[in-house]
Amino acid sequence: MPDLVLDVHDLHVGYGKVEALHGASIQIRSGQIVTVIGPNGAGKSTMLNAIMGCLPGRGEVRFLGQSLAGLDVEQRVARGMSLVPETRELFNSMSVADNLLLGSYRRYRAREPRHDDQMDYVFQLFPRLMERYKQEAGTLSGGERQMLAVGRALMAKPTLLMLDEPSLGLAPLIVKDIFRIIDRLRETGVSTLLIEQNARAALDVADYGYVLETGDMVLEGQASDLAKNPKVIETYLGLAKKHND
Amino acid sequence: MDFSIAAILAQDGVSTGAIYALLALATVLLFSVTRIIFLPQGEFVAFGALTMAAMQSGKFAGTANLLLVFGMVAFLMELYDAVKQFRVVGHTAGLSKTLLIAAGKYLIFPLVVFAVAKTVPTAHMPMLVQAALTLAIVVPMGPLIYRVAFQSLAEASVLVLLIVSVGVHFALVGIGLVIFGAEGSRTTPFSDASYQFGTVTVTGQSAAIVGVSILLIGILYVFFERTLVGKALRATAVNRLGARLMGIGTAQAGRLAFTLAAGMGALSGILIAPITTVYYDTGFLIGLKGFVGAIIGGLASYPVAAVGALLVGLLESYSSFWASGFKEVIVFTLVIPVLLWRSFSSGHQDEEE
Ligand SMILES: Nc1ncnc2c1ncn2[C@@H]1O[C@H](COP(=O)(O)OP(=O)(O)OP(=O)(O)O)[C@@H](O)[C@H]1O
Ligand SMILES: [Mg+2]
Numbered sequence: 001m002p003d004l005v006l007d008v009h010d011l012h013v014g015y016g017k018v019e020a021l022h023g024a025s026i027q028i029r030s031g032q033i034v035t036v037i038g039p040n041g042a043g044k045s046t047m048l049n050a051i052m053g054c055l056p057g058r059g060e061v062r063f064l065g066q067s068l069a070g071l072d073v074e075q076r077v078a079r080g081m082s083l084v085p086e087t088r089e090l091f092n093s094m095s096v097a098d099n100l101l102l103g104s105y106r107r108y109r110a111r112e113p114r115h116d117d118q119m120d121y122v123f124q125l126f127p128r129l130m131e132r133y134k135q136e137a138g139t140l141s142g143g144e145r146q147m148l149a150v151g152r153a154l155m156a157k158p159t160l161l162m163l164d165e166p167s168l169g170l171a172p173l174i175v176k177d178i179f180r181i182i183d184r185l186r187e188t189g190v191s192t193l194l195i196e197q198n199a200r201a202a203l204d205v206a207d208y209g210y211v212l213e214t215g216d217m218v219l220e221g222q223a224s225d226l227a228k229n230p231k232v233i234e235t236y237l238g239l240a241k242k243h244n245d
Numbered sequence: 246m247d248f249s250i251a252a253i254l255a256q257d258g259v260s261t262g263a264i265y266a267l268l269a270l271a272t273v274l275l276f277s278v279t280r281i282i283f284l285p286q287g288e289f290v291a292f293g294a295l296t297m298a299a300m301q302s303g304k305f306a307g308t309a310n311l312l313l314v315f316g317m318v319a320f321l322m323e324l325y326d327a328v329k330q331f332r333v334v335g336h337t338a339g340l341s342k343t344l345l346i347a348a349g350k351y352l353i354f355p356l357v358v359f360a361v362a363k364t365v366p367t368a369h370m371p372m373l374v375q376a377a378l379t380l381a382i383v384v385p386m387g388p389l390i391y392r393v394a395f396q397s398l399a400e401a402s403v404l405v406l407l408i409v410s411v412g413v414h415f416a417l418v419g420i421g422l423v424i425f426g427a428e429g430s431r432t433t434p435f436s437d438a439s440y441q442f443g444t445v446t447v448t449g450q451s452a453a454i455v456g457v458s459i460l461l462i463g464i465l466y467v468f469f470e471r472t473l474v475g476k477a478l479r480a481t482a483v484n485r486l487g488a489r490l491m492g493i494g495t496a497q498a499g500r501l502a503f504t505l506a507a508g509m510g511a512l513s514g515i516l517i518a519p520i521t522t523v524y525y526d527t528g529f530l531i532g533l534k535g536f537v538g539a540i541i542g543g544l545a546s547y548p549v550a551a552v553g554a555l556l557v558g559l560l561e562s563y564s565s566f567w568a569s570g571f572k573e574v575i576v577f578t579l580v581i582p583v584l585l586w587r588s589f590s591s592g593h594q595d596e597e598e
Contacts, residue, residue, distance in 0.1 A: 070334040
């Protein structure tokens with residue numbers, strides 16, 4: 001496997017005439033957790049959606065050494081990319097079990113013999129989902145919905161997992177849980193691109209980090225170094241601390 | 246009206262209602278997966294019935310020609326897309342495979358079906374073989390129509406899709422006239438049997454129609470509830486973006502939905518051909534009654550749509566007894582109170598969500 005899982009170079013994304021991302025470059029190595037932090041409206045979700053092919057962008061995106069130009073969302077999924085979008089996009093009128101099963105659709109299409117074999121692992125990570133097995137996804141609580149979204153993505157056994165604010169709107173205790181699980185995902189060998197408002201927790205769990213502000217990458221570095229950076233502490237960590245504890 | 250007449254009318258109503266139910270289900274399926282209000286659903290019925298009739302009378306079914314033409318157009322579109330993709334990507338890896346698959350689906354398969362239709366003396370074959378060949382000709386037209394007319398419009402609004410659907414309807418009716426001419430046809434009944442229940446006689450034909458319809462609905466139920474591909478179709482209907490993020494392609498789901506819809510339409514045509522004379526333009530009225538059922542189900546609920554279509558069949562059958570001149574008027578007037586009821590009871594459901 002090539003060492004670089006994701007290599008984004010000078011990615012520009014706009015909505016109509018307005019550019020929301022002015023040339024972002026990020027790299028993710030195999031097995032790494034990389035985080036992108038930044039304030040509201042910085043363009044984090046925009047970047048993630050463009051990498052996944054949900055939004056058109058200009059610039060180079062390479063996955064496992066190959067250019068993704070001209071590939072649509074489905075084809076990117078087939079190559080092993082998986083996105084948990086900010087909006088989650090669950091199948092609300094279907095059961096938790098069906099949502100999870102559908103997560104394994106890419107492996108089914110690839111004719112893998114045991115395409116749903118990640119189910120046990122997902123239940124191990126999120127025992128709550130097992131209790132809600134037959135319940136409709138639309139009736140889950142906010143936290144359970146996040147768990148289902150992440151669980152569903154894991155069913156595809158992706159090479160690259162992209163999470164857009166997995167802790168959004170969760171109680172502090174569950175936030176801790178989610179980050180513990182993201183850390184635990186290392187054991188599966190998956191590489192993770194994590195978008196977060198909760199900068200402290202994100203930098204704690206990540207190996208490498210980027211700071212995105214109003215469409216520009218302003219800082220990058222080892223996550224532990226970023227956490228010590230005075231500018232980051234002032235703008236992001238101080239705030240996060242107040243909110244978290 | 247005495248009991249035995251009422252029973253005959255009920256039998257009539259239930260068997261045509263079963264056909265309408267199949268068409269209503271197909272309409273709901275197409276709308277929920279692709280957001281297309283597919284008016285030409287009835288054309289599959291006419292094509293199915295008339296293809297079957299042509300085979301029984303030993304004539305070559307002109308729909309096989311049509312299949313070839315559709316296939317070629319679809320292949321050219323694939324080719325065009327491939328060239329466009331090549332301009333973006335700059336290399337041919339993957340594209341040649343895509344084109345090879347497209348050639349198989351859009352050129353070779355129609356050619357094989359065409360050759361069989363051309364050479365096999367269908368008039369003397371068992372009815373099951375005729376039906377199978379009819380399905381082999383008409384069913385692939387579903388995904389082909391989707392590919393040619395709708396696939397590139399996946400992001401278009403419901404209204405644009407509806408306008409295209411009206412266009413496809415007129416095109417298909419026109420093509421039907423060219424292929425089959427203006428005179429109608431009927432096929433031989435599957436069975437002359439009749440069963441006596443007390444004073445009520447049930448014809449084998451009605452029993453076959455209802456039986457096949459129920460069987461088909463059962464198969465569809467299992468498909469959607471138990472298989473991953475069926476669930477993937479439902480997922481596309483529930484949340485298109487969510488489905489794409491699972492690797493379920495919109496175009497792929499659309500093709501599958503159209504295959505199923507064409508299959509249900511063509512099968513309805515085969516079932517109904519022995520009891521009514523079908524003309525090149527009969528499909529529209531039949532399809533429209535299925536559509537009324539689908540509307541009763543709010544284009545969303547399969548069971549309500551099926552029951553609604555069954556009621557349409559019964560209503561039509563009884564009104565043809567009391568006021569035969571007005572039977573279509575009565576059936577279609579029914580749409581108005583139903584629409585009112587739906588718009589009051591369901592509140593405002595945006596179709597985009
Ligand atoms: N569909 C859209 N049309 C037009 N502008 C948009 C659209 N989506 C986002 N934007 C704009 O693009 C910019 C970046 O938005 P984006 O959602 O990527 O921010 P974000 O970093 O994910 O913020 P948050 O942390 O609040 O989720 C914002 O200014 C936003 O208003
Ligand atoms: Mg966002």
